[in-house]
Amino acid sequence: MTVTAPHALEAGTAAPPTGTVTHEVLRFLRSELDCDRLFTVPGEAFLPLLGRAWEAGLRLVTVRHEAGAGFAALADARLTGRAGVLAVNRSPGAANAAIALDAAVADPTPLLLIVGGAERGCDPRTGFQATDIEAFLGGIVPVVTVTDAGELADALQRCAEELRAPVPGPVVLVVPEDLWEEPAAQATGAGLVQGVPEAHTGSERPGSDALSDRGQRLQRRAAARVREELLTAQRPVLLAGRLLRCGAGADAEPGALLARFAEAACLPVLLGNKQQDLLNNHASHYAGHLHLGSPKATRDRLAQADLVIVLGDRADDIHLHGPRIDNQRILTVHPAPAGPGEMLTADAVPVLRELARAPWPTAPAGRQEWVGGWRALETGLREVVPQPRDDGVDFAEVATALGRRLPENAVLTLDAGNFSSWVHRYIALGAGQRLLALSGGSMGFGVPAAVAAALRHPDRTVVAVVGDGGLLMTGNELATARAEGRMPAVIVADNGSYGTIRAHQARAFPGRDCGTDLANPDLVRWAESFGLPAERVEAPHQVDPAVRRALASRGGYLLHVRTSLQAVHANFDLPSRR
Template identity: 45%
Template sequence: MAADRLLATLRAHGVDRVFCVPGESFLPVLDRLAGAGIDLVTCRHEGGAAFMALADAKLTGTPGVVLVNRGPGATNAAIAVHSADLDATGLLLIVGDVRTAERGRRSFQELDHQAAFAGMSRGVFTVGHPRHVAEFTARALAAARGGVPGPAVLVVPEDVLAEPVPPSVGGAPVVTEPARPPAGAVDRTLALLTGSERPVLVAGGRLDSPQGRRALREAARRHRLPVLVTNKRQDLFDNTDPLYAGHLNLATPPRQRDLIGRSDLVLAVGTRLDAVSTQRYTLPDPATALVHVYPDATVPGGAYQPRLAYACSPTAFLEQLAAAPPRAPADDGWLRQLAGHEAEQARWHPVTASDGVVFGQVVAALGELTSGRGTVTVDAGNFTSWVHRYHRVADGGRLLGIGSSAMGFGVPAGVAAALRRPGEPTVVFVGDGGFLMTGTELATAVRYRARVVIVVADNGSYGTIRQHQERAYPGRVAGTDLTNPDFALLAHAYGALGLTIGTDAEVEPVLSKALAHRGPVVVHVRTSLAHISAYQHLAGLRRTR
């Protein structure tokens, strides 16, 4: 039947796992999955399932696949489609649709998927005939891979999936490779580098592959270039390397921004130079020479006017740069300033608070216990500033987050990572607000015995919004106070191990116990609200108003 063709095509394109919340509109696919050689992970909400697929894609380099029902199922998953678009990460959303004859008649749960998803996807592909299932599946996967990956949506009516069609093995995937650097590109770049006294290499998401990381490391070392990584891309470069100069995120401190602003050459490779990484388009300075390398020719020349711009493979560009003669010896004072400031910022100095544990202590302790290896996933919120500041991602470690800063990514992503990399520790950092959005996927972790440690920063507040409130309306709190459950007891109710950190003395022993556990763990950290971020204190915000 047509469902077999869909699954054969997925398998031929390297898909070995799909995530879903079961729906009646794709029952034939569920029925045939058992013998298709594809692992099925059943989730508790379509948003969680789609976030799991997105995280899986980040780890494998293959588009993550999520199966959802029409209408409510598809719209629940839209949050991950939007995030995949912003992150340029391959994601295939397969939607079981209403029957062909019912289209356009406001049928039960009917949705215009083209209108809903066209603006945030690489394409919406609607199958009209059973014989076209393999063709449209392959086209959707090709769009999701693309020269610049992203989300694609495949809509298949439920009657189409059950129709008999001749067997098919699924065609070979289309091999896509961004263009090689044009002749002379590296020579022209090297000429600028040689004349530069304060260069920086800004590395972005299109280097997110083993080859990309290797090329980045070798080019940076060859030419003694300080490396900055873009928002939520902290794992592109070993954070313990002497060339590591920091992470451009929502909480980049002013001193670091000032130092970066003094650069005379920015080599931006594999990044769009988005609003967060450029600190709302204030970095680099317009007078700074910019070399921009990105596979999509429509990206360079947007908010910035580069001196040199190349629409080509960022990895191939850095490989060629790494093979070029090293630039003329330069004074390492600039490098020492950038890397030295970053190293000092990352050094934890114990701080105590009367209203809970300062979350930086938890992050620093976990970094020591894991040595920066394994996989860390981060949700969205002010607590992440502690993670980005004090968690050092070592070579081979991974840190997964999403540039959209949508709440709810952390727990599903951690479950997906634990299933994909079961032999390594997986740690989730999530706030009390984010956990109660998708924390029900703890049930998925328990079902599949995922070895994941979920660290919940509970300060009883939507901290990011509270910080903005204190800046704009000091001392006036509206809508940001939260009443939370006991997260450790909640974990026990799900069948997971629940632990609590309420004092500084409990941090290391509790975390050690959590990391040694062979199944899912929730660590409830009663954390300080006064120390609202790694760089801000509530009292200080009110004083500077």
Template identity: 35%
Template sequence: MRTVAQAVTRVLADAGVRFGFTVPGESFLGLLDAFEAAPELTLVSTRHESGAAFMAEAHGKLRGVPAVAMASRGPGATNLSIGVHTARQDRTPMVVLLGQVPSGKLGRESFQEVDLAAMFGPLAGWAVQPATAAEVPAAVADAVARATGPRPGPAVVAVPSDFWDEPFEDQLPRPQPEAPEPVAVAELADQVRSARSPVVIAGARDTAAHRELVATAEALGLAVYTGFRRQDSFPEDHPNYAGHLGLTVPDPQRKALEDADLVITAGMRLDEVTSQGFRFPLPGQQHVEIPTAAAEVLRELRESLPARQRDWSAAHQAVREHMTPPETDDGPAVHPTDVVRALRELAPRDAVVTNDAGNFSGFLHRYWCFTEPRTQLGPCNGAMGYAVPSAVSAKLAAPERTVIAIVGDGGALMTGQEIETAVRNRAPIVVVVFQNGLYGTIALHQAKSDLRLSAVDIGAIDFAGWARGLGAEGRTVNTREELEPAVREALSSDRPCVLDVRTDPDVLTADTRLADFLEE
């Protein structure tokens, strides 16, 4: 006879889930045992619950299929919450299973007790705590359905610890995702036909949507922008590409969007950054959303309209000028532009690049030139500590691909211990630490506001030595001359490798130096 835990793992495996990430806890021992025993499932032990959550989120983002993040009650669950918020803001499918105090001790402020359903409800959008053991498998099936539904995201189930080992005799439930609302393709075709200047904002990550968007943009003469940290949705070297709607978008790149009379959002929500502070769509602009099945809708749209050409050369030229890395001046430390340039020149076109939050990521967004689908993993909520765990997850999900984590020294110190997880699981990722000894984003905000630089210093760290202590390779890069050989060696290594790149703390963005705001 199955236990509840065994029923849950069978529900997950039958739904296509393949990975679970966790820090083990005593409140879900039965689930850990069942997960380990299921041949289709891989259980990855991480060094911190935030790392587990980021890994599960990255897997869902890369594969389009949810992974499971598991944690224990109270402290473990709260540690895991950052990845849940990341998945919510980026609409990433993820299932979260939390151990809870025994059912007989609920509501008494027992050891490590938190009302997990109440805590995660606003954070995830959907969270439940089944009242009986028999309800648990159905709740998990419902979580899978909600995670993969018309509005993908995290779904949370908290389970009292004694429920896992209870017998389950009923038929296994199956996820029943809600059907998405159909897009009126005929109406959209009429709008495109009559539009003077139609623009697409793309965010779908899958290969089919990427391929179909290219074909549709070429056939119908559409300009294409990519959403914040979804630059892999459309080739940035394509003549119809009009720019990345990220942070600090230059005015020339916004012109095609400002002039558009029809804006189509495909495969993403129009978040604050992408909409440029909720500025777009402008009054008078028609706005159509294609939230799901972007490839199918775009194909139907393309097949229902005659070919038409529009000239987007001015828009694309503005992009090319913005994305071309300039020659950098010699200085006491490595320039971040040179780091991205070297990585882009030496890494395969389909390399998966993960990035953390911080000003250094702006150099990646501006100079990498994404051309292939499912090659960018970044936190749309700006969560620090994302890059290293997500790189580990990406390498486990796609071991044949090169995976590079771009992270600042602050983010590396938050979750960089997951390098040990990469070592233990034989996942040879490349971690590039931009070490400038500063929380650069905050320092720049303080300087621009005529405030003192406070609480932004980070101590000098030997990240190469630290990496070796975790079982990885580690190399220090102090000069431009040392950069390219170090990158080559890291990319060819069969072990996880950390490049400790000493960058100039004065160079915070491609166009800004900290000293410009500190001068009297």
């Protein structure tokens, strides 16, 4: 990855033309989306966009693979609260970037994929890299194709609407190669959707006083309904999700609102899948984090709740996995709610604000005991006694060492895999720490996300925790970090297997090989080839000093941890091979 900074016109260089499709797209990125960097694998089909990006003040971040570019842009969107933007070349680039689109749908994130398309009139069957992008991406996300310069303003407006919708999400903008330099009517931006998701009301788009009034009524009604249920519930639980961060914006702290509401209403707070940093994990009302690897004790206690308020998320299979009681009531507050129970269509952030400032009566003793029981359970689950293993290090050793030493403002990125179960269980995230992970379970996010975070926040410690499988999917983006001179720390859990699938394999096909074994290179030498200091950890006593060295290194670091495959998950072991 290289980052090309804006620069002045060289002496004797003619001033660039204005008013082309290229200039209007760049104006849209800077003025409407407040975008300051463009992740890309360069291609000839959108070369004018790259060649003139500096005129608009955009930094070009050149990445080694479109999947890495997509994951990096997605992580940057999470950190800034703005849309992440990447640009790729024709159908191969779009296909490679599709994994990031899928991830942005599963965990709503505004992501704009700009595709330099084949020339207009090109036959998709015989043209070079001319596969119909709408045909193969349209089932994942909205695809907006510009076939005439006169359509550009409407196309950009539609992109803005998707990115700033109450449930923000990804969108694809396709601009044919032969259209970039055509003249385009200069848009003023007045017709484009303004503001951020916080300004939206209900499922409506802003721009009308009538719609705003309707949205406010929906929000007040939702807050009143939640309050009504909470006043009569004996064992309520609040499940807080992703959209609380979207509405509040990147600089606001949804955790402060959550803590105020939970304290006033005497309410335990569970955090939605991969949203563990929404609330200070040391807070008295923090009850845990619901994800694929949540401990059974957490699921069992959730089943005892008589009321579950889902705020800014949906009650999906992961959140509600496990037992439930027959009389458990579920209320979902979401701009587009789905799932079981009662649906309250409203933006979650203003509802949370109203609930946080509302007066609440003193909770009865039973309710206080209910909250205290949650806190005691969560505290107990974090107590760890790592076990000696014959086949490698128990990853609980690594998670607890990392949790002790992680700086207060650190950014932690996670790839997908069973190793993340130790991170979620044993690391308590503070108010200033960020977690970047994907609720959809896509592998390959960890390293590109860490690289994007290191570029966005060069003053903060960035740590990626990845498995040996995910590392070799997108770990080549360490070349990107090297080119920029800003390396993250990387901790690799290497058990020589696709561990998550190995656990499924042990249950469904015991004794059979389902292709889960991995043959890995020497990861220390591999990291050193990128200029990254590295060391191997093969015994428990080596863990804590190695983690300390990794976090102290200003030039990045890689810890190659030989982890136990027997200890495949924080909550269970694989059956003994003996």
